[in-house]
Amino acid sequence: MAFAASLAKLQAEASCPICLDHLRDPVTTECGHNFCPSCIHQRWEGLQGTFPCPVCLHHCPDRSLKRNAQLCYMTEIVQQSSTSGSQRKLQEEIPLCGKHHEPLTLFCEKDLELLCAQCKVSSKRQDQRLIPIEEAAASHRRMLKRHIGALTNHLEVAETVYKRQVANTWEVKRKMKKMMEELDFECEELKFFLEIEDEIDNNLLIEEKGVEKQLIENGRHISNHMFRLSNLLSEIEDKCLQSDLDLxxxxxxxxxxxxNLETPAVFSCELKKESYNLPPNYLGxxxxxxxxxxxxxxxxxxxxxxxNISSDRKSVTYRTSDGLPNPHALTSYPxxxxxxxxxxxxHFWVVNIKGIGECLLGFCKESIPRNTLISPSPSNACWQYQQKNEVFRLVCTGQHKIGVFLDYELGEISFYNLNNRSFLIGFSDIFTEKFMPYFSIASSSESLTISIIRVE
Structure with a gap:
């Protein structure tokens, strides 16, 4: 390819810029350009004084031109080379200029297009930077390689963003699935509550019919008694008006x-109160x-x-072997x-308990005695919900979520089972100082992990 390009440039240099054919008995102008004698004299025909070069417009003082014998010899060699079969094949492989039908050997950096040698001498191209194809290709190849590096970085960033987007999509789907499961669970719970309400309504209706029947029966007895009293009253009034003998x-x-008069007892009925309440704060x-x-x-x-506290300070597990003594430890109790x-x-926080073991959750006063042999209890300024082994074995997922709610002003502490949204236990007291969330794991709970999590 390099040989073909060199040969094409040699042919371009051995061509007349005017007739675009091989130079015939070439002559050279004062500015150094070469032409066929007939072509240059025909171009200057009718001019007087100065004669511009057709290539660079340099003003030649007269028509006197020097014959270039060496170029003439070189042109003959080029003509002979162009007639060989191999050369013709090379010419056929090199793209030709659509305007001049010459091999494309130059590249315009301004317009970014391929040009032939004849394009170079046109008036529009004289001020433009034209370089050989090989030089232009090497320069642009280096530029493209730089683009490859930049584009590779952009592609890696795009792939990272795409993976993050896919992860976000799956996270949204997971959250939506979880929300739907929670909603289904709550709907089932509400459905159960409504079924209980229907049962209570039926029981009240049956009781109402029974009470109504007894009230009607009791009213009939009272009505009969009133009738007998009325007859007896009339009879006594009549007796009082009779003569002594008749009376x-x-x-x-x-x-x-x-x-023998007996007044019927008034029917008394106490309705049995039936109710079924939702767990405290269930819907809220x-x-x-x-x-x-x-x-x-x-x-x-x-x-x-x-x-063993995790690096993000969100999880804690019990180590099988004791660590180094900690003089600042809360208590000797773990x-x-x-x-x-x-x-x-x-304030509300959520604790995820995973594994098998025993733990204590809650909070304590900031003034709890430190580094002493005491167990947590309200008397020691600590309130907690205790979760033991058998409860964990009942949780099929192996996890248990506990929600802890503190209302400082009301002096209330509440614990919730977030697996089924149920209320567990509550405490009430008078709070007068700062309270700290508290976590404890029994020494026998080697496979138990407590994690502080966030529920969306």
């Missing part, structure tokens, strides 16, 4: 009738989590030496506090 006749029957639990959920981190400075504490407001 005393049959008086025994009247006395017996009066003495989602809202409570959204409004009051806080991010907690564990404080490794006061952690028990047997505790426990740790969060770095955050609360002395006002309402």
């Amino acid at each position: 005393l006749t049959g008086i025994e029957r009247i006395h017996n009738s009066y003495g 639990l989602h809202k409570m989590i959204r409004m009051f959920q806080v991010d907690l981190t564990l404080d490794p400075q006061i952690a028990h030496p047997s505790f 426990a740790v506090l969060s770095s955050e504490g609360f002395n006002a407001g309402r």
Whole structure:
């Protein structure tokens, strides 16, 4: 390819810029350009004074031109080379200029297009930078390689963004699935509550019919008694108006009738109260989590030496072997506090318990005695919900989510099972100082992990 390009450039240099054919007995102008004598004299025909070069427009003082014998010889060699079969094949392989039908050997950096040698001498191209194809190709190849590096980086960034987008899509799908499962569970719970309500309504209807029947029967007895009283009253009034002999006749029957009067008892009915209440804060639990959920981190400075705190300070496990003594540990009982504490407001945090073992969750006063042989209890300024082995074995997923809610001003602590959105237990007290979330794992719980998580 390099040989063909060199030969094409040699042919271009051996061509007349005017007739575009091989130079015939070439002559050279004062500016150094070569032409066929007949072509240059024909171009200058009718001109007087100065004669411009057809290539560079240099003004030649007269028509006197020097014959270039060496170029003439070279032109003959080029003509002979162009007639060989191999050369013709090379010429056929080299693209030709559409305007001049000459091999494309030059490249215009301004217009970014291929040109032939004849294009070079046109008036429009004289001020433009034209370079050989090989030089232009090498320059642009280096430029393209730089583009390859930049585009490779852009592609890697795009792939990372795409993977993140795919991950976000799956995360959204996972959250949507979880929300649908939670909604289905709540709908089932509400459906169960409505079925209980229907059962209560049926029981009340049956009871109402029974009470209504007894009321009607009791009213009939009272009506009959009133009728007998009315007849007896009329009979006594008539007796009082009779003569002495008539009054005393049959008086025994009247006395017996009066003495045997019994007033029917009034029917009394106490309705049995039936009710079925939703668990406390059941329907408002989602809202409570959204409004009051806080991010907690564990404080490794006061952690028990047997505790292994994760690097993000969100999880804790019990090590099988004791660690180095920690003089700043909360207590000798295996426990740790969060770095955050609360002395006002309402706060909700979620704890995920995974594995088998025993743990204590809750919070304690900031003034709890440190590094002493005490167990957590309300008397020691610590309130907690206890979760033991048998409960974990009942959880099929091996995980248990506990929500802890603190209302400082009301002095209330509530624990929730977030697996089924149920209320577990609550405590009430008077809070007067800062409270710290509290976490503890029994020494026998080697496979138990407590993690502070965030529920969306």
